[in-house]
Amino acid sequence: MTAGHEFVRDDRLDELSASADERVTATHRQSRYRLGVLGGDLLVILGASMFAGWLAGWPMVVPSRTDALQGSSMRLIGTGIGIVWVVMIFGFSGYSRRRLGVGTQEYxxxxxxxxxxxxxxxxxxxxxxxxxxxDFSLALFAGGLVGLGLWRYSARRIVRALRVRNAYVVPTVVLGGRAEVERVLRIFEREPWAGYAVQGVVLTDDASAYAEVDAVLGCPVVGLTTDVRELLERLETQTLVIASTGGMGGMGVRRLMWQLESSDLDIVVAPYFNDLDSARIDVRPIAGLPLLSLRQPEFTGPQRLLKRVAGAVLAAALLVLLAPLLAVIALMVKRDSPGPVLFRQTRVGRDGRHFQCLKFRTMYVDAAERHAELVRLSGGTALLFKMKNDPRVTRVGRALRRLSLDELPQLVNVVTGSMALVGPRPPQPIEVEQYTGDLHRRLLVTPGMTGLWQVSGRSDLTLTESARLDLYYVDNWSFVLDVAIVLRTVRAVLTGRGAY
Known part of the structure; x- marks a missing residue:
């Protein structure tokens, strides 16, 4: 190794060589995934073409010479459109390893x-x-777009499930100072679906600090160097995550890029902030310096007004459509146990305003009196207390909770404006009294019937996880995010995960 560079720990590389050999198939898996996505796209486009042709009255089965000529011409046009479509997807990086399964860029x-x-x-x-x-053009491109979106969403869900099981992962090395490396490793551990399989870390701290460190959060330290190309090649690494530049400086990062420029390696730089949606980031290059412009969250303005109006109209329509179901549920609650049909509880809304949150009653009328004793026996906290097999829940109430039907009366809250369809979980006054620091940001937006907290585990979440998801929503709200949460809510309700 050239003078001026720190050593690479060969003993660590020898220990990891076997696991690197096992992960060499990751490239082949990703290639198969790209081919699978391409094959699925072709089938979707073919299906959309056939459907559009049928809708336009083009002959699918050729009974005569005239129809044969017409059918041949139409099939030729459909084939040409399909080829151009796939070429365009290639041209817009729709099959790029850097875009497949990543955020909204693929869509x-x-x-x-x-x-x-x-x-x-x-x-x-x-x-x-x-x-x-x-009608042919509309059916072809509208149907094809919807079909391609659904197909790629389904493929992504399959791959994410496999990644959680440590399949279809990307061999990764994280480089940076120890504190920054720990931050990135914790995020990767929390989000295994992202598919980053960390083989080891390269610390940029000084050698004396490095000599005492064998691993960071269980990931082996494989080197302390700015000359990492040999290390990455021996480990069959596909992604290098730069958690921080440490003592490398700007020129050190450039030299690192020069060393790796001929390799087929993804280089990812982790910024110094978390839980920020990419839609809020713009790059503004100034004289070769890429500045990140961060858009401020919007708590007022036309978009918020549009969300309020659209939510109220949709909630009112749902109340009318679901009126028979609401009547049946009310009758079941009334017959199951004595007490009122609706449960009214004071919750805290936007800007700290109190309101009466409506639900179908799912507990016996003495539930409040038994609350403190159950908290003590379960070892939980009154701030966010829920327990499985809660003896206060009625028979009908258990079924309503599993399907989230007990929350349907909150549509009235949405119509009146005290709640929204999507937003943070509405807290109780006792919770707000115990808020510290950043948690008060929850009150900057209108609470919702559903939100990230519901589609990410609901009652299975810890207080910290619930707070992090709510703060993420407050900072990164958008119509696209709301639609995604609503779609995920349907799946969460059907599976019943975290509902008790």
């Missing part, structure tokens, strides 16, 4: 490719005087 690539293909089709039809029926 953005599909959307842009679909729009470009539709534009090319319209331009081709104009140049060749080809009369393409509008």
């Amino acid at each position: 953005t690539s599909v959307l842009l490719a679909t729009t470009a293909t539709a534009g090319c089709t319209a331009f081709f039809a104009y140049l060749t005087w080809t009369d393409l029926p509008r």
Whole structure:
């Protein structure tokens, strides 16, 4: 190794060589995944073309010479559109290893490719005087876009499930100072679906500090160097995460990039902040310095007003549509145990305003008197107390809770504006009294019937996890996030995970 560089720990590399050999198939798995996504895209586009052709009255089965010529021409057009579509997806990086399964970028690539293909089709039809029926074009591109989105979402869910089981993972090395490396490792441990399988860490701290450290949060320390190419090649690493530059400085990072520029390696820089949605980040390069511009959260304005109006209208419509179900549930609650049908509880809403949160009653009327004793016996905390097999819950109430039907009366709260369809969990006054520091940010937005807390485990969450999810929502709210939460809520309700 050249002078001026620190050593690479060969003993650590020897220990990890076997696991690196086992992970060499990760590249092949990712290649198979890309081919699988491509194959699925082709099938979706083929299906959309056939459906659009059938809708336009094109002959699917050829009974005559005239229909044969028409059918052949239409199939040729459909095939050409399909080829252009796939090429466009390639052109917009829809099959890139850096975009597949990552955030919303994959869906953005599909959307842009679909729009470009539709534009090319319209331009081709104009140049060749080809009369393409509008119902054909609408069915093809609208149906194809929805189909591609659903297919890629399904593929992503499958891969995420496999990654949790340590399959389809990406061999990764994390580089940086010890404190920053620990921060990144904790995030990777908390979110195993991201697929980063950390083989080891490279510390940029001074050698005296490094000599006493064998592992960071269970991940072996494999070196202390700015010359890491040999290390990464021996480990078959595919991703290098730079948690911090440490003592390397800006020029040190550039030299590191130069060393790795001919390798097929993903280099990821972890910023110094967490729980920030990528949609709030813009890059502003100034004289070669990439500045990150962070958009401030929006708590007022047109988007919030639109959310309020849309939520109230949708909630009112649901109240009308679900009126028969609400009546049946009310009757079941009344017949199951003595007491009122509705349970009213004071909750704290936006800006600390109190309101009466409505639910179907799921507990016996003496539940409040038994609360303190149950908290003591379970060893829980009154701040966020829930227990499985709570003896205060009625027979009907248990079923309502599992399906989240007990919360349907909160649609009235949405109509009146004290709640929203999506938002943080509405806290009780006793909880707010114990808030410290950042937790008060929960009260900057309207609480919701559902939210990240519900689709991420509900009652299985710890107080810290629930607070982190609520604060993430407060900082990163958007219509896209709300729609995603609503869709995930349906799945959470059907599985009943964390509901008791």
